[in-house]
Amino acid sequence: MLLVQFKDKEGDRHVGVVEGANLRIIDGFPTTYALAQAAVARGLKLAALAALEAGPTVVSYEEVASQGRLLPPLDHADDAHCYVTGTGLTHLGSADTRDAMHKKIGGDVATLSDSMKMFRMGVEGGKPAEGEKGVQPEWFYKGDGSVVRASGEALPMPEFALDGGEEPEIAGLYVIGQDGQPLRLGYAIGNEFSDHVTERENYLYLAHSKLRACAVGPALLVGELPAHIAGTSRIRDRDGLVRWEKAFVSGEQNMSHTIANLEYHHFKYGLFNRPGDVHIHFFGTATLSFADAVTVQPGESFEIESPVFGPALRNKLAVVPTAFSKVKPL
Structure with a gap:
């Protein structure tokens, strides 16, 4: 449904x-x-x-x-009671990328980057046996409910940003019960949207690069997520013509972590079990136009779709002025 x-x-x-x-x-x-x-x-x-x-x-x-x-397919009347978060380094990626990663995984651990070490940890321990705890993934915070955009709305890139690039992902949508129990309503396709240039400057800038808007929907898939999800991510120019397109895959068959493991390592924190809250949690991706040296321009559009999730998610990129008032002492 x-x-x-x-x-x-x-x-x-x-x-x-x-x-x-x-x-x-x-x-x-x-x-x-x-x-x-x-x-x-x-x-x-x-x-x-x-x-x-x-x-x-x-x-x-x-x-x-x-x-x-x-x-958006799920929201809260008070944006402050909606957490938007995500995990990274969770997908195996395309066959070529996966082969390259596996070759690096086989090397001396001392020569691996922190990213590759974490990826290897996920491959080795992200799918624990029933009843066991797996390795924790990379985790990031994007914002509260105010950063979420629906299909058809513009994705705002702040003028100080160095890039605005799509990340086609699946997001889990949750409500916390009155007893503190996280309840998964289902899943939605999403554009996690990040500043990849800032991230590439220094990996410690990852937190900065993720503090951006995102898009979710249009539809909420109620029920379990298929093990294999196939979709297509596109960039359309201002005339609506496709200038970049690539298939992407998701679902546990294409991931180094189980959904249950990602959920455990998010909701293990008491802060995230506050009754009545909403959570939108992105599960990661392996397909980026940025990796193909594509720079999306204001007025161009992102289009992400997968038959499993029904209608496509479409958003134009827009640059917005930085709203900032200099702090002054009270």
């Missing part, structure tokens, strides 16, 4: 089930968050409640998308 959040022409919010080219509105639940809370209260699975409450009204997905009325 795929769920989409959107606004109607009057600005009222809805959740709809994707049915071909249409969205069937779920009656009585204006947000995915409200639907999830009700599912918990009734002791039902999210998909079961969505199917039970789906009403007779259908709207055209394309009409909603073309009019800029899409919303």
